[in-house]
Amino acid sequence: MSEAQSFTPVDVAIQPRNRQHDLAEALKGDWMRKDVFATAWFNAMSITFPLGEQFFINSVRHYRDRISDPKLQEEMRQFFSQEAVHLREHRRYNEMLCALRGYDLEKLEGPLRRRMGWVKKNVPAREQLAGTAAVEHLTAVLAEKALGDSGIFADADPAMRDLWQWHSVEEMEHKAVAFDVYRAIGGTEKMRRAAMRRSTLFLTWDILHGVRHILKCDGVLWSPKVWFSGVRFLFGKQGILKGTWAPYKDFFREDFHPWQEDTSHLITQWELQQSH
C-alpha cells in the first residue's frame, strides 16, 4: 500500500458543482452592500480569478505523476474540475462586468497576465506550486469569512451571494490539495513561507490595481467618501479582514496544515441551506 499523502479529512468530499450564474442584472449596479468601494473590491478580485485559477491548475498538474496516494490523486482531479468551473464562471462574470460598466478587461488583466507569463518562464515549478499553496490558503481564510457567522455577503445581491458562497465552499473543500501535493514532492517550509510573503504582496497589488481602474472609470477615484468607506469595509467592525490575521499567520508555523482549522461545519451548513 502506498503511503498517505492526502490529509484532507475523509468526511470532506471535494465535489465539483457545475453551476451557472445569471449575474447580468446585479453586475450593472453596486451589488455589494450598495457600496461603491466594496463592489469594486470584489469585482477586482474576480478579475484575478480566471488567470490565477488556470495557474493553480497548471502548477498542481505539473506533479500529477509524482503522487502515489490514490486519495490525493482523486482530490487533484476534483480540484482541477472545481477550479475549471470557477474560472469559466468568473470569466463570464468579468466579461459581462466590463461590457455593462465600460471597464477595460485588457487593462485590468494585463499586468497579471504579463507577470504570470514571466513566472511560467523563469520560476521553478516547485516554487510555482508553493505560490499556489499560499494563495489557496489566502482564499480559504476569505472563504471562511464568506460563509461564517459574520456573513460578509448578508447584504449583497442574492445572485452574487450565491456565486461567491458556492465558490467559497469549493475553495474550502479543496483547501489542502495544493498544500498536500507540495509536501508530497518535498517542498520546503522556507520556500512555502517566502511564497506566502510574495503572494500576499502581489495579490494585494493586483486587487488594488483593479480597484483603481474601476473607481477611475466610475469617476470616483478621488472621492474621500469612497475611500473612507473602503477603509471601513476592509478594517472596520464588519470589515472583511477582521479576524483574518491569526489564521493568515498560521501558515508560517512549522507544522501548519490547512485542516488543522476544521471548517467542515461551514460546508455542511451551506449544503443544508441549499436544500431548503
Ligand SMILES: [Fe+2]
Ligand atoms: Fe476557485
Ligand SMILES: [Fe+2]
Ligand atoms: Fe482554489
